[in-house]
Amino acid sequence: MADVTATHLPALITDLAFILGTAGITTLIFKKLKQPLVLGYILTGLLVGPNFDFMPTITDGKTISIWGEIGVIFLLFSLGLEFSFKKLARVGGTASVTAMTELLGMMTLGYVTGQLLGWDTINSLFLGGIMAISSTTIILRAFDELGVKTQKFTGVVFGVLVVEDLVAVLLLVLLSTVAVSQQFGGEALMLAMLKLGFFLSIWFLGGIYLVPSFLRRARKLMSEETLLIISVALCLLMVVLASEAGFSPALGAFIMGSILAETVFNEKIEHLTRSVKDLFGAVFFVSVGMLINLSTLAEHLGPVLLISCMLILGKFTFSTLGALASGQPLKQAVQVGVSLTQIGEFSFIIATLGVTLQVTSHYLYPIAVAVSALTTFTTPFLIRSAEPLYHFLEKHLPSHWQNRLDTYSSSAQSISHASDWQLVLRAFAQIMITNSVVLIGIILLNIQYLGPLVADTFPGLWGNLLTVFLALVLMSPFIYALSIRRIGSRAYSRLWRDKKYARGPLLGLEICRIVLALLFVGLLLDQLFSIQVALLIAALLIGIIFPLLTHRLRKTYDRIERRFLTNLNERELENESPVKKILPWDAHLAEFRVSPDSYFAGRTLLDLALRERFGVNIARIERGSRVIPVPRGTEWLYPADKITVIGTDEQLAQFKPHVEIDTSVMDLAMDQPDISLRQVVVDSKFPFLHQSIRDSGIREKTNGLIVGIERHGHRILNPEPSTVFQTEDIVWLAGDTRLIKSIDG
Structure with a gap:
């Protein structure tokens, strides 16, 4: 047998x-x-979960919890791939002001709500974090279903979500710090934020310098399998580094994702890791549901309803006020406000953090999930109600309030001249902050790793001298840049010529740079000598030796800077950037793909007469790798052309069915566009003052199209080429963003 x-x-x-x-x-x-x-x-x-006895359940909840933690890592890694710090820098003032107003308002409201419910400080803080972050997933789904992606307000919403993504990651770190230390004072939070800011900076600078260079050198060897393995390995490596530095693993995953987002492999990595993220993400959200206790939820039904109402009203109020403060018209501000009235996946992660650290009460977690479910279902209805709500406000607001809002909105969107002092101070701040971060990083590396390693091999004085020598070799290009390198800008030169008022403050700034460099070198030498001797040696190095090596140090630093900037801008150079919308009057920019079945395919712009039929203008045509800015009437449209169109919501809605047959409008990205629709104020510095549009050559110099001119309160749409620029004109110009800014000073 x-x-x-x-x-x-x-x-x-x-x-x-x-x-x-x-x-x-x-x-x-x-x-x-x-x-x-x-x-x-x-x-x-x-x-x-454990709520239903008649349902089968899992046998090992601990293992599933570990998989859920892996799910959080991949969710944050994927979020970083979609995020990138450059994207944050480019969302613009409108989205930044709106987001910060909403976030600060909602965190305060959440904390106050928790206190009113009788909760302790830590539960109230976590509630504020949970209520602050809107759900990108839910908003995108609602926009898709309602077909509003081509409307102006969505660009602001997407920008707000970018800012919220970063703030959510910072909240994870700060709440972890507060929960573990149980210190709620401003000093502890300030130290935590400074530590976080330093590590974010050093990881970003080092990551951008090293990772894209490595991937570029290994490009020929990068099969899909190899790229997937390397991407996951880099993600987990940064997770380990973040944990070693005392931060949450999720922060490390987010940072590495944002670094890889700047590489040309971004889309491919995102595609390869999507299935991994979906699998582990599903397990994470299942583990979220398993932690819900229905009896606890029923017991706290009142707080669920109260928090849901406070969340909807608070997010609408603060987001609308933030949008108005940033210069949005009332209608777009209301649309932004109703779009952000929900919480989602990040709120679950924050709630899970409280459970993992065992610092929040048992009722907070199921309450957060229930509030998310309720606000998810209300979001589409609230977005639909935006227009009726706007008309209600327009009807009941006093007319002088409306006039002030209109005037403020128009003036807030004007391009303002940056003064020479603003430009110079910005240059000084960039040099001092970036090089200081690198120098502090090298000093910490020397203290933690390099020094002990050399001391084990060469104990005694000679080992210390060798350690200092190696550290100085690493630090010297950055000390040169911090203390000696000249700021070669025209603004600096103009200020330097003003001996009476500007030269003194400029000398003060230069001295600050040198003193800061002396302190860093002195800090390094302090382990061998007294502080007085260390500063003396530092002065000799910076005052005598480094100037003798200026040429070599400059070449080394320029090479480092050039590689960093190449890595940072590599993706932009190889991929065309999509267009982000700017809000002049009622017009904005949107992208469409010409369908092969469209009547427009195979016809010239002159034949189509789009301006006469729909009131829209085509600002750009992308055809494969070729880009045609501001095409002429003789230009043809072909199937699969991607066109950038200027128009109002209504005009674009009428235009869309004719160009895209049975397809949806392409997703609007949040990156800074190559072209934009900008407002330029004509003043005494305007280079084409008293010239006609034709004679000025502004079209050729900016690759631009003048859409309209506002003159003494009157609007001239599609002005004639003979129109002469006059003082105080407000010119709406669609074209290359950098070229437009260059003519505006």
């Missing part, structure tokens, strides 16, 4: 099979109902 050996499966495999099978069925149902899949995952966790 043959022996039959039963195969024993580990609990991990049976639990995972059960969870994914249940999640698959649930998400099919939610897909059919056109609801977010995240809610389906949470419902799955609720079903397989």
